[in-house]
Amino acid sequence: MSEGQRLPPDSQGKIIVFGAREIRRAWIDGQWYFSVVDIVGALTDSTNPRDYWYRMKHREKEASGIELSTLCRQLKLTSADGKGYMTEAVNTEAAFRVIQSIPSPKAEPFKRWLAEVGYERVQEIENPELAQQRMRQLYKEKGYPDDWIEKRVRGIAVRDELTDEWKKRGVQEQKEFAILTAEISKATFGVTPADYKKLKGLKRENLRDHMTDLELIFTMLGEAATTEIARNKDAQGFDQNKSAARDGGTVAGNARRQLEAKSGRRVVSRENYLTTKPKSALPQVDGEQNDGVDPTEGGPA
Numbered sequence: 001m002s003e004g005q006r007l008p009p010d011s012q013g014k015i016i017v018f019g020a021r022e023i024r025r026a027w028i029d030g031q032w033y034f035s036v037v038d039i040v041g042a043l044t045d046s047t048n049p050r051d052y053w054y055r056m057k058h059r060e061k062e063a064s065g066i067e068l069s070t071l072c073r074q075l076k077l078t079s080a081d082g083k084g085y086m087t088e089a090v091n092t093e094a095a096f097r098v099i100q101s102i103p104s105p106k107a108e109p110f111k112r113w114l115a116e117v118g119y120e121r122v123q124e125i126e127n128p129e130l131a132q133q134r135m136r137q138l139y140k141e142k143g144y145p146d147d148w149i150e151k152r153v154r155g156i157a158v159r160d161e162l163t164d165e166w167k168k169r170g171v172q173e174q175k176e177f178a179i180l181t182a183e184i185s186k187a188t189f190g191v192t193p194a195d196y197k198k199l200k201g202l203k204r205e206n207l208r209d210h211m212t213d214l215e216l217i218f219t220m221l222g223e224a225a226t227t228e229i230a231r232n233k234d235a236q237g238f239d240q241n242k243s244a245a246r247d248g249g250t251v252a253g254n255a256r257r258q259l260e261a262k263s264g265r266r267v268v269s270r271e272n273y274l275t276t277k278p279k280s281a282l283p284q285v286d287g288e289q290n291d292g293v294d295p296t297e298g299g300p301a
């Protein structure tokens with residue numbers, strides 16, 4: 001791909017610019033996949049990145065016995081001629097592994113960063129407290145206030161306790177975790193996490209990183225109550241834990257409604273810590289009527 005050429009966005013994803021080079025990517029199975037040839041082109045001075053990648057795979061195979069192609073999957077990405085072709089692509093983790101095999105000065109900053117991250121991870125395993133300190137610092141650098149950060153950190157601990165309990169009680173990770181989380185959210189706020197993200201104008205961002213203080217508090221209450229109910233009722237398997245999730249969320253939902261009745265202000269909010277994008281209209285929650293007054297401004301619910 002020559003300098004100055006612009007590729008149209010792929011139908012499955014978008015193009016990102018790294019320096020003066022464009023890297024095609026596609027959102028597949030909940031994660032980004034990047035064109036390997038484009039990564040190689042961005043981090044080397046090769047006039048033929050495709051040939052460079054071919055030779056690099058052979059060199060790595062001879063040196064370490066690693067087949068870099070096993071890290072890739074074939075995706076149809078749009079080329080410079082506007083047509084889609086099957087192309088080797090890697091997710092973020094595999095992209096870092098590919099970068100480690102690129103003998104180019106342009107790749108050195110990435111390699112040093114990976115070494116630094118790896119060293120920090122070893123430190124965190126030896127001293128888990130460091131992980132929380134670094135997490136707090138990252139949130140602070142993003143502009144979050146200290147009191148919000150403390151709630152967020154506490155919320156992570158509450159969530160971890162709940163998911164650990166689910167694992168002990170025969171709940172399968174990923175899909176079933178997501179379903180149970182949605183049950184808690186619906187009972188607590190009247191909306192699923194997916195609808196909540198739409199409300200706040202989010203796409204792939206972390207919903208909880210965009211919650212207000214009260215939203216975090218009621219999220220914690222719903223999950224902590226679910227953990228307590230599951231333990232006391234000795235809930236086993238998905239169905240019993242789904243019932244516990246509804247009950248736990250209902251505890252938080254009742255508390256939310258009581259607060260809203262006393263304060264005259266809805267907890268479910270379009271407010272968003274990191275963006276100022278226009279938000280969609282508030283959904284009707286728990287069968288209530290939306291009279292057109294913005295509840296985030298203190299009007300009647």
